[in-house]
Amino acid sequence: MDKRVEPKLLAAVPAPEGSPDKKGKDKSEKSSKKESKKEVPFSEDIAEEVKPKHKRGELLIFIVFTLLYTLAVLFGRPTEETYYLRQNIISQLVSVQWKNIVEADQFYDYIRTDFVEKITPDPSEYASMSIESRRTIMGYNLIVGAIQVRQVRIDSEACDAIPPGMETVLSRCYGSYSASGQSQNSFGPPGEEGKYTFSERGGALRPLTRGELGSYPASGYIEPLSLNRTRTIELVDQLQADGWISDKTRAIFIEFSLYNPNVNQFLTVRLLGEIPQSGGIITSFAVNSIRVFRYLSTISIGIAVVELLFVAMLIYFMVSEIIAFARLRKQYFKSRWNILDWINLLLLWVTVIIRIVVLVTSMEITIDLTSEETLDLERISSLMDFEAQIASLNIFFIYFRLFEYIADVPRMDQLFRTLARAGIDLALFFIVFTIVFLAFALSFYTSFSLYLAEFRTIPQTIFTLFRVLLGDFDFENMYKANKILGPLLFFLYVVVMFFMLFNMFL
Template sequence: MASNKSEKQFMLSENEFNQMAYDNTALMNPQYIDDIDYKSEIQPMNSQQTKSNQFMKNADSDRYSCWSRFTHCIRSAWATRLTEDTMDNRELYIHTTLRELVIYIFFLITLMIVAYGPFNSNTYLLTSSMNTMFLQAQVTNGTDSLSTASSLDVLWSVIQGPIMNNWYSNTWYNTQPFATANNLTLLYQNRLIGVPRLRQLRMSSNSCMIPVYFADDIKECYGQYQEANEDKKPFGLKNGTAWTYTSSDQLGMYSYWGLVSSYGGGGYYEDLSRDQTEAASQLDRLFQNLWLDRGTRVLFIHFTTYNPNMNLFSVVEIVVEVPASGSLVLNSDFRSVKLLRYVTPFDYFVLACECAFLLFIAYYIVEEIMEIKKQGWIYFVSVWNSLDIIIILISIVCAAFNIYRTIIVINLLESILHNPNEFANFQMLSIWQVNFNFAISITVFLAWVKLFKYISFNKTMTQLSSTLGSCAKDLAGFAIMFFIVFFSFAQLGYLAFGTQAKDFSSFITVV
């Protein structure tokens, strides 16, 4: 008790000492009082500023925490073996691999539905029947057909005979007319869309050099077709599209690679009428005025049909090449394609899968970007990573074409419905559809191959991969030796038998 009292007295005496020191300092230096007052004034302000700074730090910390949680969710959604550190964590490696595999299986199922959904197993039957109908049909009381035609006069008889009859079939087999007037139907099931078109390309009479030995006897020389030197001058009657040249841009036609040469998309063309009598008159006028002559190098027969039972368009392009040798070379393209994609309930299910396919593409694009950001240029060393990029790029092209085709088909069909007597140019769409089928088939193939990427942790698959990797150099060396011998024999066959045997007539057919 005495001790506490003495301490209290000591403290009071110390305070008194400080007060006395303050008074003495104030007497010696009055400015000291102002400094003390100023510090006492700003002290509360510093305290408030400290609290404000602390609040801002807490807010920034909360925002940073939210962003961290968001980025963590993103990384978790796109976590792969390349974005996570799985080198020393076997459990994490298996977890991410299985997760990638499950997502990829769903992607693969969606891709298969998109690829096989529009496919009709009866497409070949339609193509085969159209081929037989136009290429094998024979002239009445004769044996000539388009597939056996060897001269221009036989070609005319086939066009004016069985081909015309197939185009303008308005009656049943008992001569009873169809219920719908002007409904041009092929094989009783396929409707002619628009009108047929005949188009030819020509070479001029001075398109090749005549040897001096025959210069007096031979005045005209029609050379082999070359698009750069094709004849574009009016000929014959010199009026109308059949006798004057029209460019490919105006026609909207594409180049064609035939058996003899490649041909441009322009030419001299005649669109036939939907009335059989008038169409026959048009063909007769062309026949009488020698529309096809020595200058003709190729004749294209274009038309399109639609089968409502199968919802398939048949875009037909019959090509009769007339080489400088004087014979006829027949080639044809019967493209049966499904251009109206969304009609039945199953078609709309496929549409839903196509939308899901777009989401998968977006998902894998983000995944590849994250992996490239994580790995850098090392990412492109792996074959599997390159395969991923190829699949994504082809998938983007297929998805873009799907959207483009839907828009173009709608616009084209509306134009045809308003102008049924005009030619329906489905050539571009059919070609792109065939290319789309080719692209989607490659995507399906690569997608199935990519499965090996996700099952590589299996011991058997690891051994298989290592075996193939070990013998890769030997296989490459053997392939080089094989192709050297193979192409040597191909050149031998082409040079020795190219003038006699059809299978050796060109180096491509030999290979």
């Protein structure tokens, strides 16, 4: 029989250096090493993590810091009682008669009737009333300082474009309001041209009053109104007879301040009528609540202690960031967390400075019910409003910074890595969305700006289209304004934005 020799398995012999197998193995090892180097966790990336990992103690300190700032902000905001107080004032003063004002005579009629009936006491009881009773309106709200009417005027200018044949009829025109064109010249009826004089109030630091058509200064032509109803009506009659509101008038104001001791709140009340160069009057109002005297009750003293602790911790975090910057130098700003920290810290110092300025200014305010001078609360009101806006950003930044301290948790690290890798795709989608959205905004503005208030300006059109994305729209008005472009633009907007862009992104 033939004997078959079973082949023996040869032992693996290492390939000589330079052989193809050896080279392939070396390349695979090198590529695996490179890939392993690329797969660095997000929290350990040098560009993202130039600080040492946060310890639990640092997290607890930051949580305490966050809670202190939250308490300080919430205490400074108006309470529910203040909300109802403001709504009561608005419902009393902003009547249907005020909203329907479209010409100067109606403005005078509003002061003579609706306004004085709610602000001034009954003439038959005025002489026997105490000063406090005369100034008490709408419950227990005290009028502090003077009640005044004020107007902002412009200078006339030469007409740029006059139709042929009308040069002899038209010689002067009156444009829209601008700071450079504001008039400071005295005026009055024939024979009394200097009766009404310009009054400068507050200088350059005085806040502007924002309206529908522009922003107006605190200066102007001021006439005080009396708590005596008869005198106020006589003054208004005289203003109307003298033509106080004329073609040069661009804004008229009714201004006064209230104090409610039950809730320790001041309120600044302003009724504004804007006169566009095309004619008519656009009415609006502003009622702002101010807590001037903050530290009077036992609770407020406790909040003052909280604010001092917050400032101490703010100094601690500021010093910590300065030390980290001194140690890391150029590497410090490679971390986006560090940039966010500095933005947050600087904004927090802005709120601290504003709070100190308001506190110092409030010490100069005294309530004198016998005084007929205007109580200057506008500067404090604007500062506190600005502080509230900055605080809204700070609250977001502080709570968002909590992720910096919990980024060492593996699951959170995975989330940040995912967001970082999707950053380019998100940016590209945002660019495409912005281009398409602006195209539709300009189309809607061009089609409906003359007919619908929601599209009267480009910013208003952008806000309206954002509301459409949330399902808040009035298709019937668009259809009535333009029976062809209305449905067409609306249909294209919904299809492109909802069914194409959003679905493609999701």
